[in-house]
Amino acid sequence: MSIILEERKNQVGRAGSSGEAIACGKASLAGSVSQRACVFCGSRVVLYPIADALHLIHGPIGCAAYTWDIRGSLSSGPELHRLSFSTDLREKDVIFGGAVKLSASLDELIELHHPKAAFVYSTCIVGVIGDDVEAVCKEMAAKKGIPVIPVQAPGFQGSKKDGYRIACESLFQLVGTQNRPTPKFSINILGDFNLAGELWILLEYYKRMGIYVNATITGDGRVDDICNAHNASLNVVQCSGSMMHLAKMMKEKYNVPFMRVSYFGIEDMSDALYEVANFFKSEELLNNARQIVKEELARLLPALAPYKEALTGKKAAIYVGGAFKAISLIKALRLIGIKTVIVGSQTGDKEDYQLIQQLCDEDTIIVDDSNPVELSAFVKEKKADLFIGGVKERPIAYKIGLGFCDHNHERKEALAGYEGMLNFAKEVYGTIMSPVWKFVR
């Protein structure tokens, strides 16, 4: 039996001087139990948090059933996004075409819920049976007077990352269609999905700084705000893997500049505020940012100290969706005394992995598009105490007696910002220090 399949060997590497570049951006290997999902999933998770839009999944039932209320993306208002709509195609639709059913479904659902826009996701077989989804959307948009946007995301047409791109293109169809007066110091927040209300923490910081947040894409997202997004002065992009494409398109067409930030951990959070202030070349904003950082750290650092003391010397494995988040996590873990021994992601790019190779200690395992066989072997080799990942990584960790911290869709504790850092430390402490481990070691 082989731990690492031959074809995957260049997707696994080590940090340090001997480290070769990690191959990435490849399709998952057949038969390898990849932790990735598909193109549809990529587009669905990005668009999901838009709370006043109708999300209709065109295909057999599975794709809709498995993505019902899948992300803990909170809304301050409407919650239409938390419902799961499907055309539920049956054999006769597959043979005779699903367009009629799609049209009827859109008609009745728009009538029932009065959404501001509708997204229609095409799944695998729609791409094969050749329903003219675009024509149906166009016709329905004219009939109902709202944007009806096709999201052409058949699962087989690439990887999850291609789904992000498709979602960005769907969003881009909305951008620029409304104009509202927008203040000078205005930004859009791209790539925060308001998991556990994280966006609201960020909004509070920006408010204290004197920045107007124009559109949040897509956490707590609203269609009208996205339509007006081009009027902001700056796009601040987190989760760059998913949202960079939209930022680039907006730069090109509407000349909205963008910057890449992360809100996880003290360093990255503070850098984000400083960089935004610097962008506007405003001494007032910069002073406000400094004040926020000062106040927050004065509160946070003493609170973190006991956790750091208890956790120093522990070892962590990270396997998350995007590698940019992994970078923030490495730094955040360091802040509480934890060393990262394995870093991996589903969809990281070359630059991300290079940065990780530089950032991590010699011999840290770095892996792209991993699977349970590899991950379970790596954590054993590296004797990790903690695993940071999502739902599919959790049983790998628990089954062999490692602590686990969910840094994915389902988290219920906000981990972004300064208070998020404290929550993160508490959660890591809670899992590593639990007395239950005495029964397994």
Place this chain on the structure above:
Amino acid sequence: MQSTTENKKTTPTYTSSRNACKLCAPLGASVVFKGIEGCVPIIHGSQGCATYIRRYMISHYKEPVDIASSNFSETTTIYGGNRNFVEGINNVIKQYNPKVIGIATTCLAETIGEDVPGLIAEYKQANADNAELPVFIHASTPSYQGTHMDGFHEAVCSAVVALATKSEHTGTHLNLFPGFVSPADLRNLKEMLGDAGIEYVLLPDYSASLDNPFWKDYHLVPEGGTPVDRIRLTGSARGSIEFGTVLNKGALAGRIRNTNVLTTAGEWLESHCDVPNSRLLMPIGIDGTDRFVETLEKITGKKLTEKYSLQRGRLVDSYIDGHKYVFGKRAIVFGDEDMVLGITSFLREIGIIPVLIASGGESGFMKKELKEHVGDTGADTIVMNGTDFETVRELAETLKPDIIIGNSKGYYIARELGIPLIRAGFPIHDRVGGPRIEHLFYTGAQQLFDRIVNALLEYKQEHSPIGYKYM
């Protein structure tokens, strides 16, 4: 969605599915494959299908659920999945060294007309010199036919068709096809049969493989599951018992091309291997369990031990202790058709009115089965096949139920109505212990009964202006 409200009450019907009360067929097949010893499932289609199904199962079982994918690309979809199939099988063998590979197809593979039996035959031929080649079981599970339950029964039947050996000599053993129940239910069933000294083949058996103890080292293929050799023996059993009466009848819904009536494992064994088949309502509650016990004793000539009559006695005793608190209460039950029918039978015997029983399954047989097996006229029960959660929610507003019974996806309805949800079936995503919920036999009824009575008592206590200390 083909919603069939089998009574006079009219509700608006929708073309679309709104919060589905069903899952897709490959999920059911994957659960079955996890219940075969040494089996690694592979889903022939896009990567997302395997990952979504893994995620869905992991969130319920809280266990590693490794399912491979043949990972279709654009090229695969145009030119066929041959290469991906071979590569996928090769890689699964390299990483897992499985005894069995269970292959479930997706809507994509079926739509482009993948010939999986042909691919398996070619693969076997090309690897004829490999004496340790795994056993292949293939279930055709396009998600546009039926639901996860149809995928489940299809996989059970496929395993039997692939492996059962007909014999001149009838063995002493019994085949048990329990349907989609919890690992705890399977453990109870095994204990019951073991105590009585009854030999059996239980398929599937994920009582261990989807409810593992703690491991020190990661096990790539979890222990447990029905061994292949045991599945071979199903062809020489003295009888089969299937739990559930709807089984895979929903798979015909929406069909055009293939209107052949599908067989279940029990039916197939009866017609091909002369193994008599007994079909029972899912044994939830005293009546259902009594019928199962009678059938068991009739076929095997063996008696269950006293332990079970004591369990029954205690259950009856508790029914009496709690009867006043449940009588006349109104319940909504939803989930898989056979589970819903079993729970309905149980509710009837304790005096709760099942005001609405609903399933995303599309057999259209629930009302008929209800009448036949529960003796229920259905006058005060709305029966809905092929429905979804939003329809149930809308009906619930006027039905004014006291309690809701079903999987965790119905929580939002219970929350909106401010009434208790008794979690049963699959999935339980918002609590620990889903796999440990007991439904079947006297002990399962005991657990359900206690939970229902206590939920109603708690509701009353919490809504009482004084809060009392005695029942």
